[in-house]
Amino acid sequence: MKETLLFLFFSFLFFSCKTTEKATKWKGQPPVKAVSTNTKPTQKQYKDVFNLGDNIYVTNNFDGARLNGITRINDTLISTLITPENTPINTSPWYAFKIWSKKPTNIYINLTYLNNVKHRYHPKTSIDGKNWNPIEPINYQLIRTDTTSKSAKIAQLKLAINADTLWVAAQEVINSTDNKNWIQTLVKKPFIKSKSIGFSKEKRTIEALEIGKGSNKKMIAVISRQHPPEVTGYLAMKSFVETIASDTDLAKNFREQFSTYVVPMVNPDGVDNGHWRHNVGGIDLNRDWSNKNQPEINVVENYYNSLTKNEKKIYFFVDFHSTYHDIFYTVNPALKSNATGVVPKMIQQMGEELNLDPNIKPSDNINSVISTRYFFNTFNAESLTYEIGDDTPRDLLKKKGEVSAIKLMQLLLEQN
Ligand SMILES: [Zn+2]
Incomplete structure (x- = not known):
């Protein structure tokens, strides 16, 4: 009986989602235009293990990583900067790094972007780099940097970190x-x-x-x-x-x-x-x-x-x-x-x-x-x-x- 009820509940969810999707069918991206494909310079990341004090460390030293700047704002907040390889570029701001702390602690991390770039990917974490989970909504929010702008510019994550390395990334890291x-x-x-x-x-x-x-x-x-x-x-x-x-x-x-x-x-x-x-x-x-x-x-x-x-x-x-x-x-x-x-x-x-x-x-x-x-x-x-x-x-x-x-x-x- 319980299973039947659950099944009915999920069927209801499924069908109601389907109807909504139909009603608001996405128009897709605008048509592709021909552009110059002559080689242009790209920026490399500075790769390192960054010591943020109190035995908290962050690294972008692995294939697939993206972290262009990092600073500790206060006891509980770290700010990161995520930039593209060059511009102009399609807005798909990828980020990926690893973090750990010798002492178990909770920390907030801001993902910040330049030039009105909008945050896109819901953050995921992994303890082995293979199995990934989306961050719980309660530990994730988008913050407006100024009241005049309608678009969220900073994504703030709350992470529980400890001596084990925690991967944080835009999607599963598959290099x-x-x-x-x-x-x-x-x-x-x-x-x-x-x-x-x-x-x-x-x-x-x-x-x-x-x-x-x-x-x-x-x-x-x-x-x-x-x-x-x-x-x-x-x-x-x-x-x-x-x-x-x-x-x-x-x-x-x-x-x-x-x-x-x-x-x-x-x-x-x-x-x-x-x-x-x-x-x-x-x-x-x-x-x-x-x-x-x-x-x-x-x-x-x-x-x-x-x-x-x-x-x-x-x-x-x-x-x-x-x-x-x-x-x-x-x-x-x-x-x-x-x-x-x-x-x-x-x-x-x-x-x-x-x-x-x-x-x-x-x-x-x-x-x-x-x-x-x-x-x-x-x-x-x-x-x-x-x-x-x-x-x-x-x-x-x-x-x-x-x-x-x-x-x-x-x-x-x-x-x-
Ligand atoms: Zn594509």
């Missing part, structure tokens, strides 16, 4: 080493290979995963993490790829016919430097697919170009990102591709199965400054920008990745 570790777990399967396909500007390797037989003429392509803070998109990508690599009959059948080529972290320099948006060339990589000024885009393009020799075809391409709310940016479905109609059908069937009402924004604009248009124009691949919201529950985004992969595999097998 290039974590990406390599994930790849290593997958390549234990005999039908998966990893490959270093080239180097970023700071000479980090750009890794690819190859799933299925190399002799397959049919291919799909998956990329992620052009934009460093977009961790929720990366998590959905992992679930999508793991489903294609799973032991189900569907996945086995799919791999008999289709091989999957994944570049899970296109911008490892940006990720490890804790950037808000750009690579170390100071450029939004998802505006460089036409100019090809940045090494990361050249590496990824050369890789997929080399794969499409000998009558091999890319049927489907997906680029995983994160934004304020879940949304799908698609190419106008009237335009013909190697798998015309598969993207809208995949999204619709995924939505039906998960009882969601997917927010889809098709576009006629086929200028190739962004990845999906490049893959559509160059390879005629059915292409999708798969956006996950910053605060989408992690179990739901995994489910979306999984069910999308299942529907995609079914649709491509039916079509061919």
